[in-house]
Amino acid sequence: MISHSSSPPGTTVDLSLTEAERDKILAHAAKFDPPGVTTADGRRDLVGMSREELAVEMAAIGEAPFRVKQLWHWIYHQGVIDFARMSTIARPLQEKLAERFIIGRPEAARVQTSEDATRKFLFRFRDGQEAETVYIPDLDEDRGAVCISSQVGCTLSCRFCHTGTQTLVRNLAAPEIVGQFMAARDSYGEWPSPKGETPRLLSTIVLMGMGEPLYNYANVAKAMKIVMDNEGIGLSRRRITLSTSGVVPMMDRCGSELGLCLAVSLHAVRDDLRDELIPLNRKYPIAELLAACRRYPGASNARRITFEYVMLKGVNDSEADARELVRLIAGMPAKVNLIPFNPWPGTKFARSSRLAIDRFSRIVNDAGYASPVRRPRGQDILAACGQLRTDGMRTRAGAA
């Protein structure tokens, strides 16, 4: 039990996070399970299967275990989607594989490229559901981040978030999560996977798109293990950031099992305001969230925890807020990303003024924490997360 000054005076916070609590979250997530990996014609998608699952599939068709390594190389290193291109596999086996399996990709229902080269994809999955993926190139160097969705819609209803206005339809499956990254790489022709420190155009993953990744932990974890596998895509854990609104019990598991970099959507420094902006705060208030950050495995000055803070005019952008933020994260290896709010139709929030953002940033910076202000990107395309999907649904409804 700890007490914390962001809780009402005299209260304590129970940190005895039990396995049972995690099991409850995982069981709830299972209710939104994605459909299986079998296609309409009965073939199975090999993308998103673990090595163990691939081994079971190969054994079932009488193939030796070494086929797993071969397939892994072709699927995740070479990026092929056609068995006929697997030159180390004899033609009869290529044909046998093609009869039973596919190497799937989500269909790009819409692709928009911004004047600043940000590219937004609306990917459609086999059951017709859609989710967004965004590639944000670095403007100075040949590298960039791919922002990936973990759910179709979201349960959390964060007030400033456009995706939060969409109800949760279902979780994305591991093939759909890995598939977003692979399809984005197809779009830039970045195959075979660059090895080691060779520069990559699609160099980092941020699990920051639609959905709360820790409410779909099993599929996200499976997908990220595939992405990190050295014989395939080989993206190191230092290059993958998972962003959570604060599903405290799963943060521990994510840190110890996957070791990904952590970003936390903080957005408010008082529980009363955070309760309103991020209703999940009522369950896991600021003190519990920050305690989970402090014990997050692997956090260090080289791997700082990122606090995301959306700048909402007159709501959370005062100098007092900035000073309280500094107090809350004192002693933590952390940085603070300030995000000028991206307004979307129907929102009641407005973007903080440049002056307010600069003042906030200076206070955080002077306290020794990097506090970059995120440059708005993709302003000429539907920039707020979730907007492209809503727009697509509206267009289809209009056409019906």
Ligand code: SF4
């Ligand atoms: S900010 Fe993230 S967790 Fe909150 S509603 Fe939007 S998508 Fe969901």
